[in-house]
Amino acid sequence: MAASSRSAREAKRRIQQMEAKRELRRDQESRRKRDNLIAAGAGAAAVVLAVVLQLTAFSGNPTEDEFAAAEAGLTSPSASASPTSSAPPSNAANIPAADTAAGKVFTGDLVLNKGALGVELDGTKAPQAAAVFRSLSEEGYFAGKTCHRLTTGESFGVLQCGSADGNGSGNPDYTWGPLENVPADNMYPAGTIAVARTGNNAYGNGTQFFIVYKDTVIPADSAGGYTVVGKVTSGLDVVSAVAAGGITPVNSDTDGAPVEPVTIDSFSLK
Known part of the structure; x- marks a missing residue:
């Protein structure tokens, strides 16, 4: 009887051990599946985060073409970042008449603190x-003004000068138009001198201009392109040297103020 009781207890113990092992295996399997789901979830979250970061980086650092296209609207060479209407301004009395320059070619020198450029206005x-830039040069307007903006993109290289306050702001009392001699293909060859203006405004030209130091594409905005007023006839390497000095980034790693400040000593035309 005693032997039978011991055998029964031993059998029960073995059964309990087997059940305990099965329970342990079930727990382990359950934890393994749960851990796999957590890992998969973490992986998916990492992928989503990576995509978000990639999209964020992409939207913050677009390609050169996308950056140029965006700049064409508000931040391409312009006298102001605030688009206005394209109606003729009411300040015509402040603007020299076009017929004072019609049919004439003006030559002269744009002297920067970094060197002199020979220029020609058509x-x-x-x-x-x-007419505008000849008048401004005769008044001595440009002396002491800065070249506040430099772009160094692969196909977007300009030095912009002539802001009233040296920081890119325009003079609201000195705006004019219309657009003239705008490239049909949006291409501004190296050596081009063009007029900066308010985005989306054909009558948003002012006192600012930009010198193209390498072939540059600037997509037109809703108003069109940018007036090409003339060209650099000598000394373009001066601007290229400024560009080689680098920028202090503002809008991107290819657009900002020149690391070495650039000022205009004089701008003379005859």
Whole structure:
């Protein structure tokens, strides 16, 4: 009887051990599946996060073409970042008449603190622009003004000058138009001198201009392109040297103020 009781207890113990082992295996399997789900979830979250970061980085650092396209609207060479209407301004009395430059070519020197450039303004192709810049140069407006903006993109290289306050702001009392001699293909060859303006405004030209130091594509905005008023005839390497000095980033790693400040000593035309 005693032996039978011991055998029964031993059998029960073995059964309990087997059940305990099965329970342990079930727990382990359950934990393994749960851990796999957590890992998969973490992996999916990491992928989502990576995509979000990639999209964020992409939206914050677009390609050169996308950056140029975005700049064409508000931040391409312009006198102001605030688009206005394209109606003719009411300040015509402040603007020299186009016929004072029509059919004429003006030559002279744009002297920067980094070196001198020979320049030519074409009053045949852009009479209003040539009249404005000849008048401003005769008044001595440009002396001491800065070249506040430099772009160094692969196909977007300009130095922009002539802001009233040296930081890119325009003079609301000195705006004019219309657009003249605008490239049909949005290509501004190296050496081009073009007029900066308010985005989306054909009458948003002012006192600012930009010098193209390498072939540059600037997509037109809703108003069109940018008035080409003339060209650099000598000394373009001065601007290229400024570009080689680098920028202090503002909008991107290819657009900002020159690391070495650039000022205009004089701008003379005859």
